[in-house]
Amino acid sequence: MQRKLRYGTAAIAQGAVESGVHLAVACPGEVASAVLAAAERGGLCCASAPSEKAALEMALGASIGGARVLVAVRSGGLESSAGALAAAAAAGATGLAVVLCDDPAARHAPALDSRAAARAAMVPVLEPADPHECRVMVGSALELSERFETPVVVRLTARLADSAGPVDSEPAVHTPPRGWRWRPPGEVPAGQRRAARAAAQERLAQLAGFAWDTPLNRMELRSPDIGVVTSGLLYGMVREALPEASVLKLGLVHPVPTGLVRAFGERVRRLFVIEEPEPFLEQELRAAAIACEGRDRLTRAGEVTPAMLRRAFHPSAPRHRQAAAVPERPPELCPGCPHRATFSALKRLHVTATSDQGCAALAALPPLSAVDRSPALGASVAVAWGLETVLGDRIAGRSVAVVGEGALLHSAAGALAHAAQRPGTVVVADNRLPGGEGSGGEWQGPGGGVHAPGGRRVDLRSLALSLGVPRVREVDPLDLQGTIEALRAELAAPQFSVVIARSPCARLWTDRRARARVEPSRCNRCGACLRLGCPALSDTGETMAVDAGSCVGCGLCGQVCRPGAIEREELR
Amino acid sequence: MSERAYGILLAGVGGQEAELAGELIARAAIEAGLEATLSTERPPSRHGGSAVCRVRIARGEIRTPFISPGEADLLLGLEGLESLRRIHEVRADGLAVVADRIVPTPRMRAGLEEPPADIPGRLRQAVARVVLLPLEAIFPVPREPAALAGAFLGVAACLLPIPAAAWDATAAREGIAWLEGLALGRRFFEAQPEDVRCPLAPRAA
Ligand code: SF4
Ligand code: SF4
Numbered sequence: 001m002q003r004k005l006r007y008g009t010a011a012i013a014q015g016a017v018e019s020g021v022h023l024a025v026a027c028p029g030e031v032a033s034a035v036l037a038a039a040e041r042g043g044l045c046c047a048s049a050p051s052e053k054a055a056l057e058m059a060l061g062a063s064i065g066g067a068r069v070l071v072a073v074r075s076g077g078l079e080s081s082a083g084a085l086a087a088a089a090a091a092g093a094t095g096l097a098v099v100l101c102d103d104p105a106a107r108h109a110p111a112l113d114s115r116a117a118a119r120a121a122m123v124p125v126l127e128p129a130d131p132h133e134c135r136v137m138v139g140s141a142l143e144l145s146e147r148f149e150t151p152v153v154v155r156l157t158a159r160l161a162d163s164a165g166p167v168d169s170e171p172a173v174h175t176p177p178r179g180w181r182w183r184p185p186g187e188v189p190a191g192q193r194r195a196a197r198a199a200a201q202e203r204l205a206q207l208a209g210f211a212w213d214t215p216l217n218r219m220e221l222r223s224p225d226i227g228v229v230t231s232g233l234l235y236g237m238v239r240e241a242l243p244e245a246s247v248l249k250l251g252l253v254h255p256v257p258t259g260l261v262r263a264f265g266e267r268v269r270r271l272f273v274i275e276e277p278e279p280f281l282e283q284e285l286r287a288a289a290i291a292c293e294g295r296d297r298l299t300r301a302g303e304v305t306p307a308m309l310r311r312a313f314h315p316s317a318p319r320h321r322q323a324a325a326v327p328e329r330p331p332e333l334c335p336g337c338p339h340r341a342t343f344s345a346l347k348r349l350h351v352t353a354t355s356d357q358g359c360a361a362l363a364a365l366p367p368l369s370a371v372d373r374s375p376a377l378g379a380s381v382a383v384a385w386g387l388e389t390v391l392g393d394r395i396a397g398r399s400v401a402v403v404g405e406g407a408l409l410h411s412a413a414g415a416l417a418h419a420a421q422r423p424g425t426v427v428v429a430d431n432r433l434p435g436g437e438g439s440g441g442e443w444q445g446p447g448g449g450v451h452a453p454g455g456r457r458v459d460l461r462s463l464a465l466s467l468g469v470p471r472v473r474e475v476d477p478l479d480l481q482g483t484i485e486a487l488r489a490e491l492a493a494p495q496f497s498v499v500i501a502r503s504p505c506a507r508l509w510t511d512r513r514a515r516a517r518v519e520p521s522r523c524n525r526c527g528a529c530l531r532l533g534c535p536a537l538s539d540t541g542e543t544m545a546v547d548a549g550s551c552v553g554c555g556l557c558g559q560v561c562r563p564g565a566i567e568r569e570e571l572r
Numbered sequence: 573m574s575e576r577a578y579g580i581l582l583a584g585v586g587g588q589e590a591e592l593a594g595e596l597i598a599r600a601a602i603e604a605g606l607e608a609t610l611s612t613e614r615p616p617s618r619h620g621g622s623a624v625c626r627v628r629i630a631r632g633e634i635r636t637p638f639i640s641p642g643e644a645d646l647l648l649g650l651e652g653l654e655s656l657r658r659i660h661e662v663r664a665d666g667l668a669v670v671a672d673r674i675v676p677t678p679r680m681r682a683g684l685e686e687p688p689a690d691i692p693g694r695l696r697q698a699v700a701r702v703v704l705l706p707l708e709a710i711f712p713v714p715r716e717p718a719a720l721a722g723a724f725l726g727v728a729a730c731l732l733p734i735p736a737a738a739w740d741a742t743a744a745r746e747g748i749a750w751l752e753g754l755a756l757g758r759r760f761f762e763a764q765p766e767d768v769r770c771p772l773a774p775r776a777a
Contacts, residue, residue: 005599005608163611163637166602236636306640320641321660326653327685329677331619362619367682530682535620538681
């Protein structure tokens with residue numbers, strides 16, 4: 001048996017490989033992409049989906065076909081696809097594990113608690129405590145799914161996905177899919193829908209019984225003074241902060257095993273619940289009339305930290321040392337990022353820019369400060385429509401929605417068809433490589449399609465035209481003046497228009513051909529170049545300097561330098 | 573069980589390979605038959621933000637990958653400002669080995685903010701032992717981030733109970749730059765005075 005250091009995401013993929021998963025599907029996004037990339041390295045058949053909803057439905061199809069399927073969902077992705085999860089549950093999907101990642105500290109997604117979404121869909125939830133359990137619980141989820149005929153959620157939190165520990169490995173199981181399994185369709189007539197709901201309730205009742213003695217839940221009796229109910233990676237934190245406490249470690253957190261908790265509570269004097277980000281278990285226990293203490297003890301919602309536990313349970317312990325006041329170092333757009341060019345053009349036109357999330361949203365940070373709103377993935381087109389509807393003439397010709405090519409296919413295409421019925425301007429940021437790969441990570445959205453067998457690139461111009469957009473034009477955002485002129489013309493046009501800003505993501509386009517160089521004798525230190533916020537440019541106090549190691553020679557700074565102090569140096 | 577665990581904190585800027593250096597330390601420990609965990613805060617560091625990696629190494633069970641503030645034994649600081657940001661996470665009697673470089677923040681690049689004055693002095697106020705790692709002296713020719721990060725592996729190799737062979741094998745698998753950095757970092761740290769090189773005394777896991 002081999003032991004290897006693995007991140008939580010890679011351990012999930014390893015578990016899938018070892019459990020004989022036939023297909024892994026994900027809509028690309030932080031954690032989902034990492035799981036899919038690791039699954040692909042492990043030799044699994046992988047598919048990229050345009051949205052979480054599509055991923056779940058693709059998985060449901062495979063499950064109905066008798067396969068074992070893993071779906072990876074980005075943080076916050078289940079909330080936008082809860083209907084698809086409920087439909088998979090109603091269809092009695094088997095062999096379907098849904099891995100998702102909550103982000104209690106809201107570092108890269110809203111701090112939603114997907115246990116609530118899973119409860120609404122009447123789907124059981126498992127929570128691994130470390131990377132080793134990530135691997136094991138994928139197998140448990142698939143077995144439960146097959147036994148109880150329901151999708152099973154495996155819930156990670158961001159810190160678990162980003163933690164690594166030793167993980168054992170076992171040989172992969174290779175079994176062919178069990179084949180097509182016919183069930184009377186539960187989705188069509190209302191009576192059958194009610195029957196499906198009753199079946200889901202019955203399933204949860206059976207699972208609650210199963211929760212009594214499953215090794216997924218573990219009662220560790222130590223001191224009777226304090227009993228803690230916890231799950232996920234908080235288990236280890238509790239063990240370290242409160243080594244004497246009795247602990248009920250829940251691996252199956254929904255349905256909440258209230259009977260087991262009650263039995264545990266009878267053996268301890270005080271019962272605490274430690275969870276994040278919301279008091280989900282606590283509320284369930286209170287609803288079952290089990291007295292417990294929880295969030296009020298830790299004083300706030302969100303992520304639980306070791307320091308918080310220490311303060312809550314050892315108030316007399318010496319205080320931790322305080323962090324020094326140090327200038328912030330926020331994330332930035334990469335050197336040469338085409339989003340910087342697109343948003344520079346929009347800033348020069350003084351428009352209200354509604355952006356997509358992801359990299360583009362970083363254009364909101366100073367010194368670029370060019371994004372007014374970036375509410376959610378794929379939301380920009382619809383949000384800008386609402387804004388323009390109520391503000392009318394006050395904003396007409398001065399509002400632009402920016403949407404990434406992946407987000408357009410994820411959830412903005414319908415809104416684009418709607419918006420196209422009246423004047424307006426949308427920029428589609430197409431950062432794919434000429435071959436098709438998209439931006440932002442190894443596993444890309446549908447625009448790229450490189451991972452689909454024989455994958456074809458979605459032609460954004462044809463897509464926009466077929467959605468009823470009357471005017472479509474393409475620009476190279478790194479041609480700043482050309483982009484400004486094109487946008488100015490489209491904003492003034494009487495019809496709706498889409499401007500496709502096409503230039504590859506700097507992270508993917510690594511073939512450097514040039515770099516910038518400042519000629520100090522011509523630099524008057526006006527600072528125009530610095531206002532682009534390129535990490536490769538800095539003010540030395542006497543002149544501006546280009547960091548030769550990070551400049552990719554995109555040429556943007558040279559275009560804003562009026563005295564012509566920034567020259568382009570060909571590298572070959 | 574109260575095994576002793578080493579807490580190692582790596583602080584740097586996205587792109588300096590702090591996370592991968594932490595991963596290699598943990599891998600070397602596992603290769604040597606020890607337990608190791610690590611935790612990172614990935615997303616911001618992908619775009620040049622603060623990068624941090626916390627590694628714990630022990631002979632027995634490690635309950636959690638997290639290190640409470642003030643409980644890390646060793647800070648490997650790949651950049652000065654980020655080291656100052658994290659120094660409170662190190663024990664007062666701990667050791668900080670910090671590169672003598674500062675990567676300006678976006679506001680500093682734009683001339684809107686100055687770097688804090690006397691970073692080494694402030695580090696020394698916070699922990700008992702501070703060693704500045706002179707990058708230009710160790711690498712007279714500019715090298716890629718992996719080589720520079722590799723030098724911190726060399727420092728860790730002098731301080732942790734992991735055989736040299738495990739370090740070499742782990743670094744070699746990642747590439748020649750890591751291996752070179754490892755050797756140079758080791759040579760640098762072995763030349764430090766005895767009181768600086770004294771072994772770490774880890775706390776309970
Ligand atoms: S050319 Fe200018 S803007 Fe482009 S990456 Fe280099 S320094 Fe940055
Ligand atoms: S825009 Fe040109 S002249 Fe102005 S500071 Fe930048 S390099 Fe110097």
